[in-house]
Amino acid sequence: MDVLVIEGGKPLSGSVRISGAKNAVLKLMAASLLTAEECVIRNVPRIKDVENMVNVLLGLGAQVIHDGDVISIRAGEDLSWEAPEDNAREMRASIQIMGPLLARFGRVRIAHPGGCAIGTRPVDLHVNSLRKMGADLRDEFGFITGSCTQLTGQDIYLDIPSVGATENIMMAATLAKGTTVIRNAAREPEVVEVQNFLNRMGAHVRGAGTDTIRIHGVDQLGGADHTVIPDRIEVGTYMVAAAMTRGELVLSPVIPDHLDMVMAKLRQAGVEIDVRGDHLRVRGPRVLRPLDIRTGPHPGFPTDMQPQFMAMLCLAHGTSVIVENVYSSRFQHVEELMPMGAQITVDGRLAVVRGPCRLTGTRVSATDLRAGAALVLAGLAAEGITELERVHHVDRGYEDLEIKLRGVGAAIIRKSVVSAEALV
Ligand code: EPZ
Numbered sequence: 281m282d283v284l285v286i287e288g289g290k291p292l293s294g295s296v297r298i299s300g301a302k303n304a305v306l307k308l309m310a311a312s313l314l315t316a317e318e319c320v321i322r323n324v325p326r327i328k329d330v331e332n333m334v335n336v337l338l339g340l341g342a343q344v345i346h347d348g349d350v351i352s353i354r355a356g357e358d359l360s361w362e363a364p365e366d367n368a369r370e371m372r373a374s375i376q377i378m379g380p381l382l383a384r385f386g387r388v389r390i391a392h393p394g395g396c397a398i399g400t401r402p403v404d405l406h407v408n409s410l411r412k413m414g415a416d417l418r419d420e421f422g423f424i425t426g427s428c429t430q431l432t433g434q435d436i437y438l439d440i441p442s443v444g445a446t447e448n449i450m451m452a453a454t455l456a457k458g459t460t461v462i463r464n465a466a467r468e469p470e471v472v473e474v475q476n477f478l479n480r481m482g483a484h485v486r487g488a489g490t491d492t493i494r495i496h497g498v499d500q501l502g503g504a505d506h507t508v509i510p511d512r513i514e515v516g517t518y519m520v521a522a523a524m525t526r527g528e529l530v531l532s533p534v535i536p537d538h539l540d541m542v543m544a545k546l547r548q549a550g551v552e553i554d555v556r557g558d559h560l561r562v563r564g565p566r567v568l569r570p571l572d573i574r575t576g577p578h579p580g581f582p583t584d585m586q587p588q589f590m591a592m593l594c595l596a597h598g599t600s601v602i603v604e605n606v607y608s609s610r611f612q613h614v615e616e617l618m619p620m621g622a623q624i625t626v627d628g629r630l631a632v633v634r635g636p637c638r639l640t641g642t643r644v645s646a647t648d649l650r651a652g653a654a655l656v657l658a659g660l661a662a663e664g665i666t667e668l669e670r671v672h673h674v675d676r677g678y679e680d681l682e683i684k685l686r687g688v689g690a691a692i693i694r695k696s697v698v699s700a701e702a703l704v
Pocket residue numbers: 302303304306372373396400401402403404405406407440441442443444445466468583584606607608649650677
């Protein structure tokens with residue numbers, strides 16, 4: 281069990297290289313199951329969720345070569361359709377193999393996915409949409425099991441613009457008979473990335489990035505060679521790090537359009553941001569201003585940036601209000617920020633953050649991926665030493681976090697703590 285030890289109070293300064301997008305690459309790996317030909321995915325981040333997805337694909341019998349930031353996948357005709365249970369339960373993205381396995385092999389058996397404990401995360405939109413396309417799916421004993429002869433294109437209206445459900449339906453529909461229309465589709469950049477990858481494989485997908493996506497089924501898909509977009513949430517996290525330490529960072533590569541709302545809110549808080557092509561220069565102000573934040577589907581404020589902004593708003597001169605509209609329980613980081621001196625009141629999906637507060641270092645624990653990131657940021661700004669436990673949550677989604685932060689002046693090290701039982 282690793283612990284990150286941070287000595288706060290040092291303004292960050294320098295350049296950070298941004299890695300490939302976690303929430304895109306995991307789906308492209310799943311989409312590779314749609315063909316027997318080789319798929320090559322580049323700019324793959326070295327994070328635990330990618331390792332897990334590699335193990336899921338290996339468990340299905342796919343050939344996977346993972347060399348640095350390049351992954352080559354070849355899912356042959358003899359593939360199994362039963363996902364390895366342990367790996368599937370490790371992350372939310374494992375649900376994304378359901379559409380491809382049904383579309384290609386007509387069978388699937390997968391354990392309910394795991395992932396961040398940030399509220400109830402049902403998969404009803406995934407299951408019901410695939411049922412409407414002709415899959416006979418049973419959701420029982422913690423597994424989703426099912427089969428189909430041939431998926432058929434359907435007009436599907438999503439009650440919620442679910443990112444994962446949109447992507448699962450897109451992938452399934454590429455080999456379905458006829459045309460599928462997804463209405464109230466998720467509009468996240470990662471959904472557009474899945475469209476681009478599928479079209480490189482020979483699919484006919486149009487409309488990703490809008491609320492209506494049309495997919496014309498084809499008989500077969502081929503391989504693809506694709507470089508993944510930069511991770512917009514990693515960019516946002518480092519922007520907040522600069523904001524909280526009165527530092528100045530240059531981040532690249534970035535796609536500024538993916539960060540419109542985040543940049544607008546940071547500028548509203550007094551953070552200076554210069555955009556130059558695929559580079560961002562971000563400068564933290566002497567005084568941070570309070571904000572009202574309401575998370576929502578893209579292009580609204582991304583829920584995956586809410587914990588990081590909450591940490592920043594502890595330092596703002598005034599009272600901020602945060603409303604978490606996407607998940608039912610994404611305020612676990614509040615319990616950990618309070619002992620550091622944060623002044624936060626939570627009532628359901630609403631949090632009131634009073635500032636400025638004097639953050640002081642102490643021992644805290646990551647409860648999920650972005651909560652862990654928020655606590656690292658708080659440690660960077662706090663007086664004294666912060667020790668962050670359960671770092672494995674953070675390792676799921678950030679490549680070399682402490683190495684990148686040390687590279688721009690943070691006093692942060694990773695301690696490996698061997699538990700007593702591990703010694704017996
Ligand atoms: C993706 O999760 C991301 N994960 C999440 O990032 C992100 O927070 C989320 O999209 C929203 O942007 C990956 O891409 C691996 P949803 P996903 O389906 O697809 C409800 C991170 O920190 N819902 O858009 O699971 C659901 O409970 C992670 O990187 C249903 O009710 O998100 C939630 O309240 C955290 N039924 C809302 O929709 C369903 O069948 C949005 O979920 C599916 C979802």
